[in-house]
Amino acid sequence: MFRNQYDNDVTVWSPQGRLHQIEYAMEAVKQGSAVVGMKNATHAVVAAVKRTPSELASYQKKIFAIDEHCGVGIAGLTADARNINNFLQTECLNHRYAFSRPMPLNRLVGTLGNKMQVTTQQESGRPYGVGLLMIGFDHKGPHLIQIDPSANHYECKGMSIGARSQSARTYLEKHLDEYLGAQSVEDLVRHALRALRDTLANDQELSSKLISVAVVGKDHPFQVYDDEVVQELISVVVKEPRAAVRPAQSGFALDADLMEDDDTNRPPPPEPGVSVATAVDQHGRTEAGYSPSG
Template sequence: MFPQVTGYDRAITVFSPDGRLLQVEYALSATKRTPLAIGMKCKDGVVLLAVRKYLSPLATPPEKIYRIDEHIGAIAAGLVGDGLVLIERGRMEAQYNRLIYGEPITVKNLAKRLALYKQQFTQYAGLRPFGVMIIIGGIDEGPELYVTHPGGAYYDYAAFAVGKNSDKVNETFRQSFKQEFSLDECIKYAVKVAMESEEEEVNENYLEIATIDVNTRKFRELQKDEIAKYVNLARGSEG
């Protein structure tokens, strides 16, 4: 006889009595179930790291780090399908900017456009928010790192982690991360933190790493043998 008092729990367009959009919060919870993803900027560039999980020995896990433009890379942390949609959207925004303005898109502008696109899915009935946080790193005048929220906000970070055990990793960043790190030191630090945060063994087969250097301004993915070198260094420092 009475209306369902928890209707705001299922409807994206209805605020709860305390001013929350619960579907957005549920989408944020989905990002915490994904394997760990890390982004950080240092004096020499940007480092993106993602942990891959093998669901079956017969299947190759999907990639998590993507090239958006020559000078920008991104990690989609959350639902894989949602992430693919947003990565393609980011690539289109980058190409539109080159076509219309004749220059590369800035990292901040890309983050803003993706955030605005995500926000549209929080205010219309029949839609749902993207269950993904996008870590966007690149070089403009200097290193830049942004994170987009399922609710449509975007934030500028020096270092940030999304996914399983990310609260622990972000606390580690607050205590020991230094933006004065060189790019090499930053990679070592990211690998060490990732290995320490995972309950299962992490090696070069389970890591993706990409960098954007301030000198070359080019997105580059590290090869498996390069990643293995950093994994061995991290193991040595643990000993």
């Protein structure tokens, strides 16, 4: 039985114990433009690349404000992200109305995880094709949380999702102690911009038209920065040499690389068969017995 006979429905397991529809949703996240998040002792930052579909169109919004104390950066399908953002805003609003205080991040993420997990076990829908990096600040301090289409979520010190995000994660791993010990918000944002620059092609450079940055922290409500404010921080990072040199790659080539792992290029799983075993009884006669293989 071929692989495409197991991926028509999210409720069907493959022989390898995989849900292909969820893996396809994760591939949609990998094809979205990159998002980088990090935190230190007092603040959390998320920076995102604003991709434009053409020269005639405006950029797609990549960072959404949820409440005064939290927000998300997204990679994947923007329409799914707007749906999730509306849900999160409603949950925070209801919590403020009922308890007169901001909603704790762990409770908010748990509620979102329950909503996203339902789509992985009902055949009437599909998983959300978007990955989230949520930043926030509550009574426990700053938070950076990664949320996958599979509804798994992880508390992180630094993380990157989207296209070419591995380059940014390499930077985050090498400079972990530096940004964790950053003394100012400006230093933390510059580290995020340096990591984000590594995800760009060689013929691209950081600019205020390409980058959005959001900051939240102690005595600092969630706020998104664009244009002139970001340009001041970018001007310092642009003068620094790039960490790695890679050949220029167009968006079409990037999508082609991500699609190399397509169904048609994979061999089908082995067909469940039946093996014949022979046994010799006490009189020396052979008896044929059947046992399923695999």
